[in-house]
Amino acid sequence: GRPVGEAAWLAVFHAVSSFNNAGFSLFSDNMIGFVADPVVSLTLSTAVILGGLGFPVILQLLRWWRRPLLWSMNTRIVLAATAMLLMVGTVYITAIEWNNPATLGPLDWPAKILAGFFQSVQTRTAGFNSIDIGGASEATQFGMSALMFIGAGPAGTAGGIKVTTFAVLLFILIAEVRGQGVVNIFGKRLSRAVHRQAISVVLLSVAVVVAATVAIMLMSGLSLTPVLFESVSAFATVGLSTGITAQLPVGAQLILAALMLIGRLGPITFATALALRERETLFQYPKERPIIG
Structure with a gap:
């Protein structure tokens, strides 16, 4: 419904914005006007997912698309975690918002599923919205916060702590519950140095977000969930x-501006610094275990 030149410009802008997980839109209502449009919604979602996979994963898939046995542990983790989080996010958002008159309520069921999937994709750090986020329930906002915190793949256009960090912690938990001495992921053993790096990145990120949230709540007087x-x-x-x-x-x-800068550079810089500072110690202290729990 727009002139060819304007339509082409809008297409280019939103294609770049989606692949780079920027989420900037030239429409006053973001993507709410396309909530039931599968062409626009699915195209933007595909670009967001590709950008969020990370360039190492994209390059490896282009080289060995039909030879999954040659895929690295990083590629397998990113693909598996991305699929799982997209599915969980879609079901979670769609189920909770199904009858919410401020979000999915007025839509027919195909549009509800499409909107739920679209919003699940955007929590991978893209930022488009086809529903009113402010009208969503607190449960949905909290779940979306968790998905945003995890983010997408490393060395890509997305933010968050990255799905690899989340997956490493998940596999560490599974190994600990099973009583296994080592952590195995997709037939390969995980380096213990990665254990410490993942835990350090997550704890530092949680500390930064919690401190900022508390400070903003004190300044604004607003409640916890939206802040x-x-x-x-x-x-x-x-x-x-x-x-x-x-x-x-x-x-x-x-x-919030400082959080954006820290979130974009902080986890990457901190994880790299941990990896580069790794060195062999010339002695070890006696081993002892404190009581946990």
Whole structure:
């Protein structure tokens, strides 16, 4: 319904914005006008997913698409975790918002599923929205915060702690519950150095988000869920908002800006620094175990 030149410009802009997981839209209502449009929604979602896989994964898939046995552990983790989180996010958002009149309620069932999938994809740090995030229930906002915090694949255009970090912690938990001395992922043993790096990145990221959330709550007087959503969205460089950003005091807005910078550079820089600082110790202390739990 637009002139050819304008339509082409809108297409190019949103293609770049989606592949780079930026989430910037030239429409005043973001993508709400295309909530039931499968062509636009699925095309943007595909670009977001590709950008979020990470360039190492994309290059390996292009080289060995039909030879999965040659895929690295990183590629297998990213593909498996991405599929799992997309499915879980779609079911979670769609089920909770199914009858919400402010979000999915007025839509027919195919559009509800499409909108739920689209919003699940955007929590991978893309930032488009085809429903009113502020109208979503607190349960949905909290679940989306968790998905945004995890993010997408490493060495790509997405933010968050990355799905590989989340998967490593999940496999560590599974190995510990099973009483296994080593962590095995897809037929390969995980380096113990990666254990420490993953735990360090997650704990540091949680500390930054919690500190920022508490500070913004004290400055603004707003409740936990929307403030946590804004903090996680900023840290994971997502761009989704419940609509409270404009009413926050300047100090709180500066905290969100700082979170964006820390979230984009912090986990990458910190993880790299941990890897580069690894060195062999010339002695070891006696081993002892404190009581856990």
